[in-house]
Amino acid sequence: MAHLIEQMAYVGATPWHGLGNQLSPNQPLEVWQQEAGMNWQIQESPVRFMADTVGHLGTIHSFPEQKVLYRSDSKEALSVVSQRYQVVQPCEVLEFYRDLTERSGYELETAGVLKGGRKLWALARTGQSTAIKGNDVVNGYLLLATSCDGTLATTATPTTVRVVCNNTLTISLSGATRAIKVPHSTHFDSQAVKKQLGIAVSQWDEFMYRMRALAERKVQWTEAMSFFMEVLCDTSAHDPIPNVLPNKRAMEKVQSLYEGKGRGSEMESARGTAWGLLNAVTEYVDHERRARSSEYRMDSAWFGQGAVIKQKALDAALQLAA
Structure with missing residues (x-):
């Protein structure tokens, strides 16, 4: 059975899922892109099909309402989506963190590819940390994930990790997650998302x-x-x-x-x-x-x-x- 993860990378201790290639700290995004298996692009092609006719191989027709998304490196098909589908490239997932890691104290800890490229994610530690009853430490993270098969909007999610057991939990109050979701019917504006996230991340103290x-x-x-x-x-x-x-x-x-x-x-x-x-x-x-x-x-x-x-x-x- 094929693995869901094409490739991934991490720094520090082995992550809670126990998978990936270990990197030394403070690597540039270009190294992350290579080691996390995200150094390729999502390309697109019109949908075409062959209609059989008697005595001939058939006639090739196009279906203009939809397009095929595929990997630039392996040419492997990823999905068939509508022409309105806005693609978020693997490099954009990592690029989202550039100013956060260079100027805001964030540190990438893991990134990678699921389902052969259909899902992409990166997880960075925010620098926020709280101890509950003395020594039960919980750290703050920001998860950015997207898909190219319609199963997941591009989603930025404030997340916690309990250090002693690596348990992960989405920050949520009053039954509402603080995730910012950008549907693939619209353009992914990373700076706009980060402005919205400023409010969500500031709610760390209330959540803790x-x-x-x-x-x-x-x-x-x-x-x-x-x-x-x-x-x-x-x-x-x-x-x-x-x-x-x-x-x-x-x-x-x-x-x-x-x-x-x-x-x-x-x-x-x-x-x-x-x-x-x-x-x-x-x-x-x-x-x-x-x-x-x-x-x-x-x-x-x-x-x-x-x-x-x-x-x-x-x-x-x-x-x-x-």
Whole structure:
């Protein structure tokens, strides 16, 4: 089975998904482009098809409403999209960070290609960092990702990473993500996105204030079970716990992570708290959830069903602490 990741690169410790080529710190974007497998362009061609006719090979026709996107290096087809589809090139994903890394203290930590080029991303540390209850450190990041097959708008997402376990979480308050999304029907203006992100990134303090509140909120066993049922099994937090658990394996795994098996679960901030509940779910999604490979799990945790589960866990934890 082909891997989802064509290539990727990182600096520092091995990233949470355990994949990629290690770089030394402070490499120029041109090196990142080469080592992350992003040194190619998305090119386009009209859609053409062959109509068979009796006794002949057929006549080639065009379909002007759509176009084929393909890689400049391998000529491999990536997708068929409408003529209105605005392409974001691999180099643009990295270029987005140039002024942020050169003047604003950001540092690229990982970048790469998923699904053979259909998804592209880069992740940079913002320099923001908060310790919860003394030594449970959470760092701030900015994720920029896009696709060329219509599955993902170009999206800039303020993200956190809990150091002790490498759990990733999108910054979200009041049920609304702080991600900036640019649909492919419009031009991607990186400077306009960064202006909007200035507001989102400034909400770091408020978000971490809420996370500290989760670490102060002690939970009972019945509350913990109701939390996991709500997040993993779509039941109401007030419903009685059934005798036969739906999604039994996930429930058992998350419960074990919460009760001491998870990385950082024995820290004062997490033991028996709403913060511990949240991190049990994020660790399950990022590191333990069944997937065909680490690449599939990563894709889900950032862009798919795994991201949805983590958002549900965050919303439910904030409700507990309200």
